[in-house]
Amino acid sequence: MQEKDNRQKLLNRFGIIPNDTGIKRRLRIHQGWWRMNVLNEEPGTHPMDTKKNVCNTINNGDINRKNFLTPNTIKAVESTIAERQITGAGLLEQDRLYNNLLSSQPLCFNFFGELKADTNFGLKVLQNWWPDLTALKKVIFEYAPEERYTADNSAFDIAFEVAIGNKSGLIGLECKYTDTFSSTVYDKTAYLNIFEQSNSFNSTYDDLKASKYNQLFRNQLLAEALLQNKIYDFVKTGLFCYQQDISAIKTAQELQKMLTDPDSFNVITYSDFIEKVQRLDLDWEKREWCMLLWARYCGTVLSDAVNKQIEGK
Known part of the structure; x- marks a missing residue:
């Protein structure tokens, strides 16, 4: 009782x-x-x-x-x-x-707000996955170009304007916590136009726009549009998610294989992020932030x- x-x-x-x-x-x-x-x-x-x-x-x-x-x-x-x-x-x-x-919105700010505040530190963090980077210029939350190349609300949850030598680039990630990928099949003329001008895919348009991959595919189309319009010299993409979200990780890895350059797409988990950040030479403030990330998420x-x-x- x-x-x-x-x-x-x-x-x-x-x-x-x-x-x-x-x-x-x-x-x-x-x-x-x-x-x-x-x-x-x-x-x-x-x-x-x-x-x-x-x-x-x-x-x-x-x-x-x-x-x-x-x-x-x-x-x-x-x-x-x-x-x-x-x-x-x-x-x-x-x-x-x-x-x-x-x-996942506050989560994104909690993980990447410190990188925005200190881009030198942010560069060291990003170099764990993109070692060729030479500069982190800007951290952007909910990145969506004003030009609306995909004619929808597609956006990277977090984006990093970066450089490799004299080449400017963007890294755009989809961030997930417990939310699933949208099951809605979005299809617009703009999608097909971007797809047909691209050589970055090794699967059919119909396969890529299927409900399972549609959300990540739209991110890829956004990346392709930025390249086609010469906004950046290179664009990298990926998924940032909870380490036990096996379904999201599997979907992302399958989409990765549909790209002609699979290395342009990374799957990064929270635990992987925290582990790699902890190995850096951190001041106490950043180390405490890292521990809070672990405790919270x-x-x-x-x-x-x-x-x-x-x-x-």
Whole structure:
């Protein structure tokens, strides 16, 4: 009876847990644990039903900025929003950004805001995967060219303007946490036009635009359009995702094989990123940021006790 009462008290404090399964449920509970025990915040409003709460959200994140790990992350958010108000390019859903702990939008800022604040450091980080880079010029969140080459809202979740010697380039990544790739098959005349002018694919247009690959394929088309319009001398692409998201990793690796240059596409996991950053010569501030990344996004062992009690194990 005492155990049952304790579990109910925890559930009341924890907030509503949607009916997820597998990794998504475990990570949602982990973010609920982070909210409850690290942020010391009440569960926030459910995005679909304002009469309910949900464990992985907070309220007033636009004021308290608690969804972000460091001051540099907050600066990256503020400067990006200011830029979007001028250009209008690149979509930012501000409620998700400020209040949803499970969203990949704040995750992206938490992982890459420090690279924006210190591009010399950022270059060292990126050289783990692209060793030929000689400069990191700019870090851009939700990169979408104003020209709308693909005639849609396609964007890289994170992009890095870089250089190799006197050649300028862009690295554009899709960032995933628990969200799946869109199952909608988007198809536009602009897609086919870009595809037909490209020699970067070794699969058919129909294969590439299939629902399984459509989202990553549209990123590739954006990369091709930037090259075809001579915006950059080279463009690299990839997927940044949770290390246990086997489905996303498999899909990305399959798409990688559909490219004539598979090395132009990288799959980078959170654990791989953190491990490689930790091997750099870091000051304490950056090392602490790295540990916070692990605790927030990878360290589910920290929330195991709460998870077991919630799940009645």
